[in-house]
Amino acid sequence: MICYILFYRVWNTFAKVKMLEKAKDLPPVKDMLEKSKPILGYDILDICLNGPEEKLEETRYCQPAMFIGGLAGLEKLREERSEAVDRASVMAGLSLGAVTWVTQHATQKRADYIILI
Numbered sequence: 001m002i003c004y005i006l007f008y009r010v011w012n013t014f015a016k017v018k019m020l021e022k023a024k025d026l027p028p029v030k031d032m033l034e035k036s037k038p039i040l041g042y043d044i045l046d047i048c049l050n051g052p053e054e055k056l057e058e059t060r061y062c063q064p065a066m067f068i069g070g071l072a073g074l075e076k077l078r079e080e081r082s083e084a085v086d087r088a089s090v091m092a093g094l095s096l097g098a099v100t101w102v103t104q105h106a107t108q109k110r111a112d113y114i115i116l117i
Contacts, residue, residue: 015061015062017049017050017051017056018048019048019069020048020065020072023075024045024072026076028075029071029072029075032071033045036064036068042061044061044064047065048069067096071100
């Protein structure tokens with residue numbers, strides 16, 4: 001029996017320019033990014049891809065970037081190894097990672113949770 005464990009650990013120092021580059025074109029990620037624009041009042045993808053790094057380090061930008069980044073990473077994993085996501089026995093998170101974890105299991109649309117950040 002294989003046991004998959006997914007752990008979300010998010011710190012502001014992990015927000016880096018280009019962080020969404022490999023996942024931005026996945027349909028669920030594109031949807032989250034598009035829906036986040038009116039909620040946030042800015043284009044978080046533009047900041048994630050183009051910076052500047054100092055702006056991305058500001059909590060106001062970093063927290064939504066890391067939230068979407070966590071979900072984008074999960075979608076990337078789902079694309080590459082769907083069994084790791086579908087059969088995960090345990091999911092946990094620390095701080096913003098906990099919010100990301102809860103969102104993963106929520107029945108509402110993920111973009112709605114950007115408001116909580």
